[in-house]
Amino acid sequence: MAQRITIALAGNPNSGKTTIFNNLTGARQHVGNWPGVTVEKKEGSLRFKDYEIKVVDLPGTYSLTVYSLDEVVARNFVVEERPDVVVDIVDASNLERNLYLTTQFMELGVRLVIALNMSDRAEESGHKIDIKKLSELLGVPVIPTIGYKNRGMDELLQAIVDVADGRSMAGKISLEYGEELEEEIRKLAQLIEKNEALARRYPAKWLALKLLEGDEEVIKTIKGEAPAITDGQVILDQLRKSSGHLKGIFDDEVETIIVDRRYGFINGIYKRAVSRPAIERLSASDKIDSIVLNRALGIPIFLFLMWLMFKFTFTLSEVPMGWVETGQEWLGDMCGSFFLEGSAFQSLVVEGIIGGVGSVITFVPIIFLLFFCMAILEDSGYMARAAFVMDRFMHKIGLHGRSFIPMILGLGCNIPGIMACRTIEQERDRLTTILVNPFMSCGARLPVYALLIGAFFPEKGGTVLYSIYILGIAMAIIMAKIFRKYLFPGPTAPFVMELPPYRMPTFKGVIIHMWERGVLYLKKAGTVILAGCVLVWFLGNFPWNPEYSKDYDRLKQEAMSDLASGLIMKEAMDETIANLENEQAREKMEKSYLGRLGRIIEPVVKPLGFDWKIGVGLFGGFIAKEIVVGTLGTLYAVGEADDGAAPLREQIQKDRWPNGKKVFTPLVAFTMMVFTLLYMPCVAAIGVIYRETNSWKGPLFAAGYTTALAWIVSFIVYQGGKLIGLG
Amino acid sequence: MKGGFMPLSMVNPGEEVTLMAIHAGYGLQSRLFSMGLSPGVKMKVVKGAPGPLVVLVRDTRLALGCGMAHKIMVS
Numbered sequence: 001m002a003q004r005i006t007i008a009l010a011g012n013p014n015s016g017k018t019t020i021f022n023n024l025t026g027a028r029q030h031v032g033n034w035p036g037v038t039v040e041k042k043e044g045s046l047r048f049k050d051y052e053i054k055v056v057d058l059p060g061t062y063s064l065t066v067y068s069l070d071e072v073v074a075r076n077f078v079v080e081e082r083p084d085v086v087v088d089i090v091d092a093s094n095l096e097r098n099l100y101l102t103t104q105f106m107e108l109g110v111r112l113v114i115a116l117n118m119s120d121r122a123e124e125s126g127h128k129i130d131i132k133k134l135s136e137l138l139g140v141p142v143i144p145t146i147g148y149k150n151r152g153m154d155e156l157l158q159a160i161v162d163v164a165d166g167r168s169m170a171g172k173i174s175l176e177y178g179e180e181l182e183e184e185i186r187k188l189a190q191l192i193e194k195n196e197a198l199a200r201r202y203p204a205k206w207l208a209l210k211l212l213e214g215d216e217e218v219i220k221t222i223k224g225e226a227p228a229i230t231d232g233q234v235i236l237d238q239l240r241k242s243s244g245h246l247k248g249i250f251d252d253e254v255e256t257i258i259v260d261r262r263y264g265f266i267n268g269i270y271k272r273a274v275s276r277p278a279i280e281r282l283s284a285s286d287k288i289d290s291i292v293l294n295r296a297l298g299i300p301i302f303l304f305l306m307w308l309m310f311k312f313t314f315t316l317s318e319v320p321m322g323w324v325e326t327g328q329e330w331l332g333d334m335c336g337s338f339f340l341e342g343s344a345f346q347s348l349v350v351e352g353i354i355g356g357v358g359s360v361i362t363f364v365p366i367i368f369l370l371f372f373c374m375a376i377l378e379d380s381g382y383m384a385r386a387a388f389v390m391d392r393f394m395h396k397i398g399l400h401g402r403s404f405i406p407m408i409l410g411l412g413c414n415i416p417g418i419m420a421c422r423t424i425e426q427e428r429d430r431l432t433t434i435l436v437n438p439f440m441s442c443g444a445r446l447p448v449y450a451l452l453i454g455a456f457f458p459e460k461g462g463t464v465l466y467s468i469y470i471l472g473i474a475m476a477i478i479m480a481k482i483f484r485k486y487l488f489p490g491p492t493a494p495f496v497m498e499l500p501p502y503r504m505p506t507f508k509g510v511i512i513h514m515w516e517r518g519v520l521y522l523k524k525a526g527t528v529i530l531a532g533c534v535l536v537w538f539l540g541n542f543p544w545n546p547e548y549s550k551d552y553d554r555l556k557q558e559a560m561s562d563l564a565s566g567l568i569m570k571e572a573m574d575e576t577i578a579n580l581e582n583e584q585a586r587e588k589m590e591k592s593y594l595g596r597l598g599r600i601i602e603p604v605v606k607p608l609g610f611d612w613k614i615g616v617g618l619f620g621g622f623i624a625k626e627i628v629v630g631t632l633g634t635l636y637a638v639g640e641a642d643d644g645a646a647p648l649r650e651q652i653q654k655d656r657w658p659n660g661k662k663v664f665t666p667l668v669a670f671t672m673m674v675f676t677l678l679y680m681p682c683v684a685a686i687g688v689i690y691r692e693t694n695s696w697k698g699p700l701f702a703a704g705y706t707t708a709l710a711w712i713v714s715f716i717v718y719q720g721g722k723l724i725g726l727g
Numbered sequence: 728m729k730g731g732f733m734p735l736s737m738v739n740p741g742e743e744v745t746l747m748a749i750h751a752g753y754g755l756q757s758r759l760f761s762m763g764l765s766p767g768v769k770m771k772v773v774k775g776a777p778g779p780l781v782v783l784v785r786d787t788r789l790a791l792g793c794g795m796a797h798k799i800m801v802s
Contacts, residue, residue, distance in 0.1 A: 063761030067754050096785040097763040214753060259760045286773055295778040388779040391792045401792060494755055495792025
């Protein structure tokens with residue numbers, strides 16, 4: 001009978017925690033969100049000897065004192081869920097600072113095991129660590145590990161189960177804070193113990209310490225309980241007294257004293273268990289940084305790497321994208337053959353599902369390749385530097401340095417762009433970046449631009465395209481400033497970050513990193529898109545048999561009998577039948593719900609210079625921007641818009657209103673591009689915004705304001721253009 | 728020893744200084760403490776202003792962005 005235990009992995013960011021988590025759980029892991037917050041939660045499981053071990057990966061934190069959601073999540077899990085063992089992953093080459101978090105776990109009194117990770121790097125840099133001594137002084141088992149080489153895992157697991165079963169030392173060492181502090185802690189702890197609700201949840205001395213430290217979450221909790229219980233206010237009063245008393249003695253904030261004692265404790269251990277190298281040499285990382293962070297070179301280097309990333313992604317994705325398209329055709333043909341030719345089911349499966357979803361699956365190679373490159377840049381340590389390089393510029397816009405990468409990603413696809421906003425710590429910066437990300441014109445909008453530029457701006461194509469992208473970026477900047485001023489006011493988060501030494505990313509690590517993100521795109525986006533495609537298919541294909549203006553079937557029969565009776569050649573018959581079918585498809589589209597919708601929309605889009613067909617085409621773009629060109633193709637009865645690109649271009653050039661005026665002028669075309677640039681991002685992106693903000697408010701607002709803005713700006717462009725005589 | 732403090736942003740690369748005080752709100756102060764920047768700690772400036780500052784403190788390199796270096800007083 002296997003014994004079940006739950007362990008939590010904790011540690012500083014960059015301590016190699018994720019690698020160890022991957023080593024332990026391999027494929028048996030599950031990524032989600034901590035309930036109610038947008039912090040990523042990773043869980044996994046493994047089997048070790050007679051134990052079923054559930055592993056919960058806590059967010060990387062520097063301490064358990066609350067600064068951001070990460071600490072709250074980590075702390076709450078340990079305090080409330082009470083895992084059997086907490087494994088603190090400590091970076092051996094950075095021991096002093098890493099032990100700060102360790103001391104806080106010791107304060108909590110949890111059952112602890114320390115994984116001394118990156119022990120090879122510590123050795124290389126000349127640090128010699130006496131593991132036995134370290135373990136003795138901390139009162140905790142210390143297991144050396146080398147995460148990225150997958151070494152030490154078995155020993156670590158053994159130590160974990162030993163501690164879980166009580167076979168190992170259980171942290172008998174505790175920190176000394178000095179007489180005066182201990183006295184006040186005791187006073188507060190006594191009061192806390194009197195309160196059942198608190199005493200049950202938290203260790204009294206720990207709570208007392210956190211109160212003296214000034215931890216906001218803890219104070220909030222007590223304040224929250226204060227009206228309900230009489231002791232709450234008493235505790236807070238004592239806290240004020242104690243703090244005042246200590247401040248008087250030490251002439252310093254209580255928190256500073258506590259921090260000082262912690263580092264003092266650590267220092268004592270460090271001196272006795274670790275020997276440092278004689279001289280601190282300038283490392284290779286420093287040399288690279290002097291170039292990468294250089295004021296003059298930093299930005300060009302960054303822009304070059306970004307360009308390289310996009311080139312790599314788009315070039316390499318062409319071949320797989322071709323495969324997806326071929327596979328889509330094949331699948332379509334094969335599935336189609338199961339159904340009655342011309343039946344609704346066949347159309348639903350082939351055109352609606354496979355065609356619709358397929359057009360989005362074509363983006364999978366790009367997405368995964370983009371994530372692959374991002375993972376390399378992140379795992380190597382460069383991304384941290386990039387965020388810094390762009391910080392000053394982002395600051396001027398009112399955004400955070402960390403907002404830059406998501407914006408760049410948005411130029412490829414808004415979905416990874418929005419997901420990348422996770423690294424932005426402060427909610428207001430994060431939400432702003434998420435909301436303006438759609439203005440970074442994503443790759444799916446390109447076919448629309450390409451079609452319109454090809455038809456109406458043959459000479460100045462490059463300039464026009466560039467102006468559209470610049471307009472998008474400009475809107476993003478303007479809206480970011482507005483949002484930060486009125487919707488999410490407040491100062492920008494200060495930027496301080498650890499610069500981990502550069503290292504070679506491991507293939508395994510990069511692939512896992514890439515897969516984590518890519519799979520989310522497939523899953524969530526896929527379900528939303530599938531539903532959306534079926535809906536658009538339905539609207540565009542029903543009523544299935546409308547009242548046609550001509551009897552197409554009879555006309556086709558006539559053509560065939562003409563061939564049989566020798567009146568016309570086969571080529572002529574083929575052409576006649578093809579034209580009839582195109583006309584029929586076009587009429588069916590006009591009479592479908594989508595067509596009717598188009599007529600209803602027409603008054604709304606007419607001020608922008610659009611006719612109902614453009615309206616319907618753009619409507620398809622709500623699902624996915626790729627559908628716009630396809631829909632236009634169908635409306636203009638060209639069949640597959642992609643291989644009929646020239647005919648579609650010609651068709652839209654020739655199209656006229658009932659009164660004879662041209663539907664598409666260069667002004668109208670440009671306005672349509674502006675509208676495409678700005679309006680609501682695809683359903684998949686909306687789905688991701690929902691996921692990242694954990695509520696429907698965000699995506700609905702994003703959809704609404706972008707579309708409204710698109711309409712307003714398009715209106716200004718079109719009417720303004722007409723006024724100055726461009727139309 | 729209250730006199731003779733200067734902001735970190737004015738320290739030249741290669742120099743070693745001692746952290747005296749951080750002029751920041753409670754939360755930020757707490758975060759900086761936990762990252763290794765505690766009062767009394769010795770730091771070495773690896774890369775100076777302009778642009779992000781990089782300091783070596785407790786075996787770790789920390790990059791400090793816009794305005795952060797102004798808030799850290801050293802001697």
